[in-house]
Amino acid sequence: MTQAVLEVNQLTKRFQRFCLDHVNFSLEEGCITGFIGTNGSGKTTTIKSILGLVVKDSGRIRLFGEDLNKNERKLKDRIGFVMDEGYFYENLTLKAMKNVLAAAYSQWDEAVFLSYIKRFKLDLKQKIASLSKGMRMKYAVALALSHHADLLIMDEPTSGLDPLVRSELMDILLEFMQEEGKSVFFSTHITSDLEKIADMLILIDHGQIIFEEEKDELLETHVRVKGDNAWINEETRGLFLSVRQSPYGFEAVTNQRDNVRAVMPEAVIERACIEDIMLAYIGGDHDAD
Ligand SMILES: Nc1ncnc2c1ncn2[C@@H]1O[C@H](COP(=O)(O)OP(=O)(O)OP(=O)(O)O)[C@@H](O)[C@H]1O
Numbered sequence: 001m002t003q004a005v006l007e008v009n010q011l012t013k014r015f016q017r018f019c020l021d022h023v024n025f026s027l028e029e030g031c032i033t034g035f036i037g038t039n040g041s042g043k044t045t046t047i048k049s050i051l052g053l054v055v056k057d058s059g060r061i062r063l064f065g066e067d068l069n070k071n072e073r074k075l076k077d078r079i080g081f082v083m084d085e086g087y088f089y090e091n092l093t094l095k096a097m098k099n100v101l102a103a104a105y106s107q108w109d110e111a112v113f114l115s116y117i118k119r120f121k122l123d124l125k126q127k128i129a130s131l132s133k134g135m136r137m138k139y140a141v142a143l144a145l146s147h148h149a150d151l152l153i154m155d156e157p158t159s160g161l162d163p164l165v166r167s168e169l170m171d172i173l174l175e176f177m178q179e180e181g182k183s184v185f186f187s188t189h190i191t192s193d194l195e196k197i198a199d200m201l202i203l204i205d206h207g208q209i210i211f212e213e214e215k216d217e218l219l220e221t222h223v224r225v226k227g228d229n230a231w232i233n234e235e236t237r238g239l240f241l242s243v244r245q246s247p248y249g250f251e252a253v254t255n256q257r258d259n260v261r262a263v264m265p266e267a268v269i270e271r272a273c274i275e276d277i278m279l280a281y282i283g284g285d286h287d288a289d
Helices: 043-051 072-076 094-102 110-119 133-144 163-178 192-197 215-221 257-263 274-287
Strands: 004-015 018-028 032-036 058-063 079-082 151-155 183-188 200-205 208-214 223-227 242-246 249-254 268-271
Touching (some): 018 183, 018 200, 018 208, 032 192, 032 274, 043 079, 043 151, 043 183, 079 133, 094 133, 163 183, 183 192, 223 257, 249 257, 249 274
Parallel strands (some): 079 151
Antiparallel strands (some): 004 058, 200 208, 223 249, 223 268, 242 249
């Protein structure tokens, strides 16, 4: 078994109207882990708690096998992070902001940074405030990847970006993973980004972890089912994680393919995507919000 690069144990953070509730999960080395959940499910709060940007109420965070509280500086040196909202000073130029951040890392690599700046066609003389959303994300990624981090933590890096920039970012993550011992933790509500690149998926909803699974395993064990409304009754409903009915029939998601096939031999059974699976696990509750 490979080492856990991040272990989150009983992490709890209470806000007035929200509670991150005894969250447990761990990330394996060499994996891209997608952290999925709808708006307001607790992804950012979890990530900020991991990075110490939010003060947790209780729980333990271990990075690379060591307690974050005891070795914060040393451990953070091994993390690159991209947050969805600014931790940049808007009035600085890209170069000046880089100088501020680079000073914090023992292994800052100017050559790597400059190669990303060139690749992303960014201008170091430009002010942060004048960057578009896509350019800002690219700049944040350039910074996060220029100090030989072992773990890249990204909060919603793709939200609001066009498909081309998103696909460019996915390629960069795959490049980053080529080197041994690297890991990525990546929160998003755009699950299609994860279909290609994620190894593991963690679903959070209302501040609670719903599952932590290998992506391939999830996609193998869950299917989408379509059929006639007449086949849905109290008993058969229990075979599904979620059922949506319209006048034309039902659409459902199940992790009991064989049982469904046995009682509904004529049902259409199709591959489910990550979004289908995510919504199947959280669907009901959310509609009621
Ligand atoms: N500083 C705060 N004070 C009070 N409530 C907060 C604070 N920060 C976050 N919350 C609440 O905690 C809940 C979870 O927010 P969080 O940002 O972690 O969700 P998220 O999954 O990252 O959502 P999104 O995809 O929209 O970014 C929300 O209801 C939010 O309003």
